[in-house]
Amino acid sequence: MSKRDEILEHLKTLKGLPASTVEAFRLLNDPGFDLHELAHAIEFDPGMTVNLLRMANSSYFGLTREISTVQEAIMRLGLRNLFNVLVTSSAAPMFQRSVSGYEIPAGKLWAQAVATAVATDKLAVACDKASPDLAFTTGLLLDIGKLALATFVEVDAEEILDLVELDDLSFDAAEREILGIDHAEVGAILLNRWQLPGDLCEAVRWHHRPELASRDSLVLDLAHLADRLAHVSGIGLGLDAGRYHYAESSFLRLGYSRDQDGQIVGEIQQSLEELDGLFVGQEA
Numbered sequence: 001m002s003k004r005d006e007i008l009e010h011l012k013t014l015k016g017l018p019a020s021t022v023e024a025f026r027l028l029n030d031p032g033f034d035l036h037e038l039a040h041a042i043e044f045d046p047g048m049t050v051n052l053l054r055m056a057n058s059s060y061f062g063l064t065r066e067i068s069t070v071q072e073a074i075m076r077l078g079l080r081n082l083f084n085v086l087v088t089s090s091a092a093p094m095f096q097r098s099v100s101g102y103e104i105p106a107g108k109l110w111a112q113a114v115a116t117a118v119a120t121d122k123l124a125v126a127c128d129k130a131s132p133d134l135a136f137t138t139g140l141l142l143d144i145g146k147l148a149l150a151t152f153v154e155v156d157a158e159e160i161l162d163l164v165e166l167d168d169l170s171f172d173a174a175e176r177e178i179l180g181i182d183h184a185e186v187g188a189i190l191l192n193r194w195q196l197p198g199d200l201c202e203a204v205r206w207h208h209r210p211e212l213a214s215r216d217s218l219v220l221d222l223a224h225l226a227d228r229l230a231h232v233s234g235i236g237l238g239l240d241a242g243r244y245h246y247a248e249s250s251f252l253r254l255g256y257s258r259d260q261d262g263q264i265v266g267e268i269q270q271s272l273e274e275l276d277g278l279f280v281g282q283e284a
Helices: 003-011 019-028 035-043 046-056 070-095 108-126 135-141 144-155 157-166 171-179 183-193 198-205 218-232 248-254 258-275
Strands: none
Touching: 003 144, 003 171, 003 183, 019 035, 019 046, 019 070, 035 046, 035 070, 046 070, 070 108, 070 135, 070 144, 108 135, 108 218, 108 258, 135 198, 135 218, 144 157, 144 171, 144 183, 157 171, 171 183, 183 198, 198 218, 218 248, 218 258
């Protein structure tokens, strides 16, 4: 069995999203969903309920009146932010783990994920673009494939790094060369299996290689450069730090200049302070 096939078999053994999250997604995808039924599905999960109320009352959303019920939180946050909260709540415990193959200590991948998610919104504003509904969640989940691929990377880390250093390959290209797959493709496979939106999965799949995507996508360009900004900011870096190439086409399509990095990184840091400790763990 090839390493790629071994990895694909491993993915089949991983747990999916919590049942409460799946039910909430099902309701959200129903145009005629009942608000009371959605609120009940969320209230059934204490961790998700706490996260939703924390988010609804956080300074990040600039709300001034305290919100105490799930139904009111849903109405105040709106469906877009609700989707973000549900995914973030489900992802938090997974991303809090250490990622040994990439030499990322416990909690650091989560910090990088939140920074990347926030960066998508900050980039959209800086580039005078309307941030797509899926941008925040896409940024959050970009590196979920690292969690599944970590053990395989750890075994072959020296060989991967040799290709990066000696052959001037980016880290994802070296992963593909040695393992037959990279963490971006692994992440897209997982998210497809969890039935998350196709545009989100596509952006995760190509977030290191936007030029290879089947079509131009604002979500993808934002995710690609948001990932770069998380690295520039020095948040949650591991073995692969600074070992990626970035597509000039994404800079051009967004109208973004590297001269803007300092301002955006400062805004990311401020938002992270507002979001610090906001999400509690949620088990499947």
